[in-house]
Amino acid sequence: MSRRGARVSPAWVRRRLLAWYDTNARRFVWRRRRASPWLVLVSEFLLRKTGARKVDPIVRELIRLAPSPEALLRVPSRRIGSLIHPLGLQNMRARALRQIAGTLVAEHGGRVPRDAEALAALPHVGRYMVNSVLTVGFGEPRPIVDANVMRLLHRVHGVREVVEIHRADNLWDLAGRHLPKGDVESAKRLNWALVDFGALVCTARAPRCPICPLRERCPAARGRRTVSGRRSSVPTQLPLSMRKNDPKHRSGGGR
DNA sequence: AAAGCGGGGGA
DNA sequence: TCCCCAGCTTT
Numbered sequence: 001m002s003r004r005g006a007r008v009s010p011a012w013v014r015r016r017l018l019a020w021y022d023t024n025a026r027r028f029v030w031r032r033r034r035a036s037p038w039l040v041l042v043s044e045f046l047l048r049k050t051g052a053r054k055v056d057p058i059v060r061e062l063i064r065l066a067p068s069p070e071a072l073l074r075v076p077s078r079r080i081g082s083l084i085h086p087l088g089l090q091n092m093r094a095r096a097l098r099q100i101a102g103t104l105v106a107e108h109g110g111r112v113p114r115d116a117e118a119l120a121a122l123p124h125v126g127r128y129m130v131n132s133v134l135t136v137g138f139g140e141p142r143p144i145v146d147a148n149v150m151r152l153l154h155r156v157h158g159v160r161e162v163v164e165i166h167r168a169d170n171l172w173d174l175a176g177r178h179l180p181k182g183d184v185e186s187a188k189r190l191n192w193a194l195v196d197f198g199a200l201v202c203t204a205r206a207p208r209c210p211i212c213p214l215r216e217r218c219p220a221a222r223g224r225r226t227v228s229g230r231r232s233s234v235p236t237q238l239p240l241s242m243r244k245n246d247p248k249h250r251s252g253g254g255r
Numbered sequence: 256a257a258a259g260c261g262g263g264g265g266a
Numbered sequence: 267t268c269c270c271c272a273g274c275t276t277t
Binding site: 043044045046047048049050051052055096123124125126127128129132144146147148149195196198199203204205 | 269270271272273274275
């Protein structure tokens with residue numbers, strides 16, 4: 001048993017994850033350098049509750065059909081719906097996309113605003129999407145916290161610490177402390193690394209601890225090691241208090 | 256803070 | 267079947 005108080009530093013996690021990402025990155029349209037804020041916004045919206053592998057080809061088609069918010073408004077909803085049908089939720093999503101595009105046209109000249117508050121005011125856009133669009137679409141690094149990132153932080157930093165951090169409303173700050181400073185591309189890669197890692201290695205069920213580059217310092221993996229051969233499990237369920245993102249954006253602090 | 260939404264897919 | 271998902275909105 002290692003010392004209780006020993007904490008895994010964000011810097012160490014960052015190094016390991018970036019190294020892991022070098023050879024395990026997934027490639028998607030919205031990760032290309034020339035991806036426009038509109039493409040990023042549309043992608044993030046479709047990615048909600050939906051596997052990235054499926055979203056990728058559909059985003060390509062959708063963007064070809066609707067390369068801008070104005071263009072999207074000219075496409076019949078039914079057409080949008082049938083295009084995104086393979087992703088599910090097609091009616092709700094077609095409607096929501098139209099609302100988003102309509103707001104962009106009506107209030108922002110048909111362009112995606114480079115502003116956190118303006119983005120957050122868009123319908124169906126919350127903190128995760130705001131930060132992702134700013135980071136990827138505009139090159140302004142912000143932390144992202146989704147179910148994957150929450151789970152990873154929860155495991156690698158330990159339940160108690162994350163709960164305390166959450167109670168202090170600092171979960172986003174903790175994610176932010178993993179971001180490399182001064183280099184936008186590295187920040188993007190780290191955010192993507194967190195998400196890919198959560199999707200491919202630190203999965204909700206049956207996490208792949210044996211191949212995990214964080215296992216030597218991960219309390220959850222340590223608890224899972226067995227002497228007797230009985231598999232104890234890595235916690236899959238997040239504490240109730242962590243199941244949802246904080247709806248409110250805390251100003252100040254940050255860094 | 257908690258429920259509702261909304262449906263697909265993996266284990 | 268059950269449980270989770272690259273969340274957000276509403277109560």
